[in-house]
Amino acid sequence: MLVRYKKNCEKIAMGLLSFMPQEKDIKKLQETIHTYENNPNWHLFMWKKDEDFVGLIGIETTDTECLVQHITVTPSFRGEGIGKEMVSKVNNFLPCNEITAAESTKPFLDKCSIQQEGTDV
Numbered sequence: 001m002l003v004r005y006k007k008n009c010e011k012i013a014m015g016l017l018s019f020m021p022q023e024k025d026i027k028k029l030q031e032t033i034h035t036y037e038n039n040p041n042w043h044l045f046m047w048k049k050d051e052d053f054v055g056l057i058g059i060e061t062t063d064t065e066c067l068v069q070h071i072t073v074t075p076s077f078r079g080e081g082i083g084k085e086m087v088s089k090v091n092n093f094l095p096c097n098e099i100t101a102a103e104s105t106k107p108f109l110d111k112c113s114i115q116q117e118g119t120d121v
């Protein structure tokens with residue numbers, strides 16, 4: 001289930017964010033979480049499985065699109081479809097005309113859209 005980030009999950013969110021290659025440095029991680037907490041155009045969501053948070057997706061909204069800035073899943077839960085499901089559920093929270101990828105999330109987002117096209121055929 002995708003839920004909005006809350007401040008009391010800060011440490012868990014930072015742990016999940018740190019799986020992104022560009023978020024290894026603690027200062028950078030703190031800046032990133034600060035941006036999600038304070039910039040009204042940045043939105044952070046977490047994937048809750050039973051009682052645990054095992055995934056995270058971060059979106060920057062513009063006038064026309066939802067840009068995926070961060071996407072991560074706990075290693076032991078990868079390959080179960082959580083990543084793709086988080087992308088597909090963003091629309092439940094944000095009015096996205098289009099979901100697009102930042103450079104850092106493009107390889108996975110490309111994979112998601114290729115598979116969506118594949119299932120349409």
Ligand SMILES: CC(C)(COP(=O)(O)OP(=O)(O)OC[C@H]1O[C@@H](n2cnc3c(N)ncnc32)[C@H](O)[C@@H]1OP(=O)(O)O)[C@@H](O)C(=O)NCCC(=O)NCCS
Nearest residue numbers: 019071072073078079080081082083084104105107108111
């Ligand atoms: C990317 C990530 C969020 C995917 O989460 P997930 O829950 O395992 O994804 P799903 O189960 O929905 O999809 C799995 C598929 O995505 C593929 N995939 C995983 N990481 C990928 C990546 N970086 N680029 C492209 N495809 C990727 C897997 O090979 C798998 O392919 P398959 O269906 O053909 O076997 C997860 O691997 C992760 O947290 N990676 C570290 C953080 C990161 O690098 N994020 C940016 C990715 S561009």
